[in-house]
Amino acid sequence: MITISRRVAMTVAATATFAFATSSWAADSLPSWKDGATKQSIVQFVEAVTTQGSPDFVPVPERIATFDNDGTLWAEQPIYTQIFFLVDRVKAMAPQHPEWKTQEPFASVLKGDVRGVTAGGEAGVAALLTATHSGMTTDEFSRSVSDWIATAKHPKTGQPFTAMVYQPMLELLDYLRANGFKTYIVSGGGIEFMRPWTEKVYGIPPEQVIGSTGGLKFDMQDGKYVLHKLPNIVLNDDKDGKPVGIQRHIGRRPIAAFGNSDGDLQMLQWTCSGSGRRFCLYVHHTDGAREWAYDRGSHIGALGKGLDEAKLRGWTVVDMKDDWNKVFAFE
């Protein structure tokens, strides 16, 4: 153990010197990242693609970076934040739906069983999503999200969900944007669930949010034009759906992609198989003390195939415990 620690310490020291030698500003802009191979791989990539005359130089318009959200930019345990929202919506809507008291999966959810949301399988989740995420206008839905996220608290930390974002990733988003990158979210979560708060929390505007997408209907309500949310799905923005969503929305292949689960694998494959210099990174949840420790076989954010492919391809894997000085700003 002591030998390994010394080796690590020496590597860190050597890396730190290198990082400062190449760009002290870059090192300063990622203070929550420990000096080491992981941070070095990020800085080296950014410097390679942004240095005029570098063989890897990429013009600003093509500097597209895509980020998964759940588990990559903010915590996804014990269950996705959107599920907590869904549960609270079921409770808020229950007085108008007395039949839910005995009708599954609503009955379980009303009894406070968060796991009940997924216990009914895909059909159960679909019924809950239909009830809580469709039938209203986009403006009404957006308001319900904004109102909820302003007050809802994470059950473990008691922090607002928007405080459950990873400080090192916020720094990384800023660092990339300062270097001419356009940063996008590409999440399996609902596009309209994220848009009301991503600009404030991540500096990512609504038009740079890609997510699972439901149907919309242009309509008239109370003499005003509205868009009604429909229950059908037009994009399931997970796995194969991620490169599809990227092409639909962006129309060019990213040069950098960031994920944390096997659901992000196709996005990373698509990104890193393009020509020229590319960067793919997996956030590996290894910190059971400050966050959660999970990978293969996890019921949320399972990471198995992705870890294998990262090793095979030489992608960067963040060891949250060892690579991050800080996980959450509130620590």
Next chain:
Amino acid sequence: MITISRRVAMTVAATATFAFATSSWAADSLPSWKDGATKQSIVQFVEAVTTQGSPDFVPVPERIATFDNDGTLWAEQPIYTQIFFLVDRVKAMAPQHPEWKTQEPFASVLKGDVRGVTAGGEAGVAALLTATHSGMTTDEFSRSVSDWIATAKHPKTGQPFTAMVYQPMLELLDYLRANGFKTYIVSGGGIEFMRPWTEKVYGIPPEQVIGSTGGLKFDMQDGKYVLHKLPNIVLNDDKDGKPVGIQRHIGRRPIAAFGNSDGDLQMLQWTCSGSGRRFCLYVHHTDGAREWAYDRGSHIGALGKGLDEAKLRGWTVVDMKDDWNKVFAFE
């Protein structure tokens, strides 16, 4: 006639004085727009939403402007440019499809009958689109568009199709962007047909192009990850589909919208029914000499309901003949 001309001249003179008084730079940046009420309405709107302290001030991130393409940014007569592309693709692919010689609608198209494309109704168009716009990768399709548009010529003017863009609209795009607007295309045309050239021609990057969209499949071909174009349609970006496409891609309501046909009406309704200062504009094709003159009942770009609603709502209507000094840069 003389009396009217004098009135017009006096109005123009008064307007010009006003425009120069409020912003000489703005007036200079729209040289192909004749001084008059139309140009004035544009400049007044832009100054109202961009002047700090103005009651109509709109922060930069919310300055979203959406433009139809066919008939609004470039010519759409005698038929949509994409149809010429489609016809040339059928001809190019015909050697691999000997059955097309006798099979409609391919047979008519191969005989040079451009109208044959639409003569078979929706089913015929769908068959032609499936044959020419799906079955290949997005990269292959993009290349076929780039190659075609680099050499294809408009049948009436002999100009490249990319020269058939309206000079006043190019100036308007630049003027809006110089004032902090993000400019988007929202077209019934194919999203992947436009993206290869919109950045060069309009300064609009692929991620700001919204159009009719086909399905995609993430796939492996010759050991490489690709996206295959499928024949199904996931967005018909016309009429009701325009506000839907805007919400899917942008997630905020534009504050300005520009169109030329009844297919753009819902986009203008959606834009101009939002709160705060808004701007909606119809390009009215009134110049049979320099371009084409058409509106109600035209087989392409019919404008009837839209004209009526523009009058009712006080939207700006561009009279191409009277309001534009120049239509095309090559004149």
